[in-house]
Amino acid sequence: MKICKVLFIFFTLNLSAQQKPIETIFFDFDKFDLTEQQTGVVSNFIKKIDTSKVESIQIYGYCDDRGDDDYNFRLSKNRVSTIQNLLVLKGFNQSKIVILEGKGRVILKPDTVDNLNEIRSKNRRVDLIVLNKNSFGKEVYSSFKNKLKVGDKIYLDNILFDIGSSKLTHNSKKELDKIATILQQKKNIQFEIRGHVCCTPEIYSDGIDKETKERRLSWNRAKTVFKYLLSKKVSSSRMTFQGYGNKYPLGKGDNYDRRVEFFITNL
Structure with a gap:
């Protein structure tokens, strides 16, 4: 197999429980294999992280805008598989790799002219997202x-949203x-309503x-829940709301990232 040159840029992020480290791996045009040197870089990264604190890893692959959709979906999936296989080969627990998704080509705006080659090179990549345990609250409850x-949070499966929407569903x-x-029965509970989104490009922290x-x-989703609870006679003095964009995926799939959670602020 012909070995391609790849450029790894590792964003140095604090691997504390409050952050979601992202590693980005940039590939040459039309390639999905890695050099021995860059394989070593990934191996060193795995050695540095505390795997006992890792809740999950998500791997997303992309291509630039050239070529047809079918080919680029296959290429992006091959890039994802390359990184997945390397992680497992180096001893990472495969059960913690919860999402593997080739997203195909990144479409550019029709009038994109400046820095075209640089933009395309940054779109030929794999994003590797590491989510640490309890990264968003002390404990997670369902009620x-x-x-x-x-500091605890409450996540409810039924408070979900349609794609791109902040309107409450019937089940919600x-x-x-x-x-x-x-x-109404537990009037001592004060909380923040936290809205989330999925599937946004990495250059954006929130969806439209x-x-x-x-x-x-995400902010609109949190506000919608706030207003609904307000209409049900829950006092506004007990509630705040905030949008958190795409910062905290659950690792269960896109549907579950279009959600709202409750974060306990006072009792």
Whole structure:
């Protein structure tokens, strides 16, 4: 196999439980294999991270805008497989690699002229996302009925959203009705409503709300839940809301990243 030259740029990020480290691997045009030298770089990275604290790894592959969709989807998947195989070969637990997705080519704006070659080179890549355990709160619960502490978060499977939307689904409203009833009984709980999105390009931290056309989809989702609970007589003095964009994927797939969570701020 012909070995290509690849450029690895490792963003030096704090591997604490409060961050989501991202490693980006840039490939030559039409290539998906790695040099021996860069294989060693990945091996060293694996040695440096505390794998006992890693919740999951997600691997996303991309291509530049040249070529047809079918070919580029295959190429991006091959790039993902290269990184996956290397991680497993070097001893990383395969069960923690939860998402493997080739996303194909990155489409450029029609009027893109300046720095075209540089832009294309940055689109020929694999993004490797490491999510640490308890990276967003002390403990994760599925109900307000649990014995909670400040810093805990509550994630509910039924409070999800359609792609690009901040409107509550029928199931989401039913779930929020139950939560409102519990909150009326447990008036000591104060919390932040945290909105999330999935599937946004790496250059953007949030998605576009198709209803408002604003790039603050996660914020709008959190605000929608805030207003709904307010309509159910939950006091605004107990609630705040904030959008967190694409910073905290769950590692369960895109559907579950279009969500809202509750973060306990006071009891």
